[in-house]
Amino acid sequence: METPDSEKFRDSIGTITEEGKRAWVFPKKPNGRYYDKRKFISYILLAFLLLSPFIKINGNQFLMFNVLERRFNIFGFPFWPQDFHLFVVTMIIGVVFITLFTVAFGRIFCGWICPQTIFMEMVFRRIEYWIEGDRNKQRKLDRQAWNIEKIRKRILKWVIFLIISFLIANVFLAYLVGSDKLLKYISDGPLEHLSTLFPLIIFTVVFYFVFAWFREQVCIIACPYGRLQGVLLDTKSIVVAYDHKRGEGENGRKKIRKNEDRQALGHGDCIDCLQCVHVCPTGIDIRNGTQLECVNCTACIDECDHIMESINLPKGLIRYASEENIEKKVPFRLTARMKGYIAVLSILIGLLTGMLFIRNDVEATILRLPGQLYEHKDNNIISNVFTYKLVNKTTHDIEHISLKLMTHKGELKLVGTNDCFTVPKQDIAEGTLFVEINNSDLSGDRNTIEIGVYQNDQLIETTTANFLGPRSYK
């Protein structure tokens, strides 16, 4: 079936020409009330993104995602591999929250909060405006031959982009390896840590590529969240939308003419000035309807509002609205789908709160040494050898720790350490231990024993292990 003319724009994306080449977007510099608000929020988020790895709470980095050592800090709370279930629940909450938010408010996250948009529109693009000027000057510079002016401006821009990409790569590394390590690597000198310098260079190149060349393609082609819009949005979702009823009128949009009675002619309020298209950083025409490429950046709202003001018409021809609101003037209300997501989100948050509440400061794992059976000793004593691992998740040393057998009469002997030891803060104490139990107290070859972790005789954690004995033929 052939695509109707009105839908043909969906067959291609605005940043690719008919020949399949890149159509470079030169968006006009936005200005207006939404842009001012976005700038303000961006400054706060940029400060948050850049400073978070260097802020500490109780000695813990505020945010850290050390994948290699499997250590994560979220808002100053350390999470260990043993807390993986908490991490998974937190991630699911994040996904449900974003889904709910998207169903209700569309791609608003992309325009206001996403680091890609913030760095692209509020850092790199603004440097570009500063060096190369607004849309028309940029287009002229792009078309002109490589003269002194063009070489000077482009090199200046690329060098600044590279420096900023390098700084972002360093901050990114601070999230991954921890800011203390990063600062140490810097003070030691990069050549002392070549294994870190190499990824740092790769990150720098990736960031430079994304912000200097790939740009809006990230949101249009690469971002999986963007691709989800088609499934998440419906006619009740609030998105940046063109009021086609008002804009087109009965006889469509038309350029403005002096002393013309547009109302009498049945033309809508859109004067086809194309300013909303020129300002769009993803190169689309919002008047075609909601599109995958739209990141809800609001630049077209501001631009159209200026036009409406200048021709004495009410603002809001492009505004935050749902399709239902434009068609039937229905105000926003919670749908059954949104209520369902809110219910799931509430349950998950309750679950996470409960799990955090019962989370132990110390986590013990005791496992029988692989490949070892048991040893039959004098006086009918059966001995098993185990490895133990105690994780201290707190930011202080936990002293006077001892391990005791809780379920059976017998002895527990640590190898090569005192019976009472310390687990250093945010660290692991591990070693080997023997458990000896009289055969008469065992019930067959497989027994579950419970071992308690005590601090100054106070039980702080329990764990179980399998204890092997001789087979019973009773």
Ligand code: SF4
């Ligand atoms: S800026 Fe407003 S008036 Fe101008 S083309 Fe876009 S929608 Fe129409």
Ligand code: SF4
């Ligand atoms: S259509 Fe409007 S809101 Fe969407 S990306 Fe373009 S300028 Fe931003």
